[in-house]
Amino acid sequence: MLIPHPRLGLRDSQEFTYLGDASLLDRPDGMAPGSDAAFAEYVYLRDNPAGIHRELWFHEQGDRSWLVVTRNTITHEILGAEFARDVALARKETSS
Template sequence: MLINHPLLGPRDASEFTYLGDASLLNRPDWQGENAVEAFHDYLYLRDNPAGLHRELWFHEQGDRSWLVVTRNTLTHEITEVVLASEVAKNTKRFEGDAQ
């Protein structure tokens, strides 16, 4: 499987380490009203989707960047690859950093 790295171009998947669901970038507010329940769900209740899924991949054998890869779990077709730092900047948690 090839991952089209946004900075380096196509790279073999063996250069990367799969690190799970990219929705984990949206960590719950630890001071929120239902923080205990929210963190329980965040840590233990995971989806196992059939179809498009956003995943975190770490370029361990390259530039050591974090990527958010959108991949079809049935066909392994990759439809989008974005630097995780760009995804984080666009989340509400980091609104002050995004321009």
């Protein structure tokens, strides 16, 4: 499986480590009132969707960047990839 790295072009998926759902970028505020339940859900509960899914991948054997990869979990087709930092900043801007 080839991952289209935004800076380096197509890279073999063996260069990467899969870390799970990209929703991990939305870490809850651990200091907010009643945050125990939100943080427990963040740490322990994950969806396992069939179809289009956004995932976190770490380019361990390359430039050590974090990517959000959009992938079809049924066919394993990679639909795109972007830097996780850019995704997190865009989410922060839209939530402000």
